Amino acid sequence: MKALICNDDGITASGILAAKKAVDELCDTYVVAPETQQSGIGHALTLYEPLRVNEYTLKDGSRGFGVGGTPTDAVTIGLFQILDEKPDLMISGINTGYNIGRAELTTSGTLGAALEAASFGIPTIAISQEVTKDEVKFENGEVGIDFDFAGKMLKKLSKIVLKKGLPEGIDLLNVNIPENPINEDFEVVKLGKRMYTPVMDKRLDPRGKPYYWIGGDPYEDDEPGSDGYELRKAQKTTVTPLKIDLTGDLNLLKEWID
Numbered sequence: 001m002k003a004l005i006c007n008d009d010g011i012t013a014s015g016i017l018a019a020k021k022a023v024d025e026l027c028d029t030y031v032v033a034p035e036t037q038q039s040g041i042g043h044a045l046t047l048y049e050p051l052r053v054n055e056y057t058l059k060d061g062s063r064g065f066g067v068g069g070t071p072t073d074a075v076t077i078g079l080f081q082i083l084d085e086k087p088d089l090m091i092s093g094i095n096t097g098y099n100i101g102r103a104e105l106t107t108s109g110t111l112g113a114a115l116e117a118a119s120f121g122i123p124t125i126a127i128s129q130e131v132t133k134d135e136v137k138f139e140n141g142e143v144g145i146d147f148d149f150a151g152k153m154l155k156k157l158s159k160i161v162l163k164k165g166l167p168e169g170i171d172l173l174n175v176n177i178p179e180n181p182i183n184e185d186f187e188v189v190k191l192g193k194r195m196y197t198p199v200m201d202k203r204l205d206p207r208g209k210p211y212y213w214i215g216g217d218p219y220e221d222d223e224p225g226s227d228g229y230e231l232r233k234a235q236k237t238t239v240t241p242l243k244i245d246l247t248g249d250l251n252l253l254k255e256w257i258d
Helices: 014-023 071-082 109-118 148-164 227-232 250-257
Strands: 002-006 028-034 053-057 063-067 089-096 124-129 172-177 186-188 196-204 210-218 237-242
Touching: 002 014, 002 071, 002 109, 014 028, 014 089, 014 148, 028 071, 063 071, 071 109, 089 109, 089 148, 109 124, 109 172, 124 148, 148 172, 172 227, 227 237
Parallel strands: 002 028, 002 089, 028 063, 089 124, 124 172, 186 237
Antiparallel strands: 053 063, 172 237, 196 210
């Protein structure tokens, strides 16, 4: 069995090595990831400039491939250039910082990579770990975070996926690991409303013209059973089943038009 592993934090990130370590005993692993930090890039694909791929020696001594583009680029290169056949599993992560809620889900590079693999019918897991140190969320390379528990939960879930595949109608799983987990169980949850409440920082350049930084404060999700509530308030490992088909109710729209 084979697993393709990608992320949006970069080929040298600590989390991707933790993901590889988690499933090394289960299958042959192929690490193909962006060369640099790509958080917030979503499902973007590079079309107007060439992509280059460089071999890396990862910290564990194994080989990885760094792609000079987006997470979706890396998945595409992995599937159609690096691997000689479709993998049995795709893992995106382990991301530094959680990925929850409906509003920002498609802006996540972690989910962008996962959606790309899932679109080809590959059982896919996107996995992220909560961190409270904002300064490490957008770092390149190693970060001082313990991914051992996340790796343990990823291995447990990967065993199930490799054995059973995903249930019919589910294309991928979005997993979020709390910083201080209360147990080793999976809590199956729905998507909450948001991950962040947008915050705009307006500044002036030396010529007096305005420019902006987009930031955000964590959205307070008070709905039990949602990913935001169960992860951040109940400190549970959450799993949300996702599907790519965003089609709404066709009959309802036909009635509305008529």
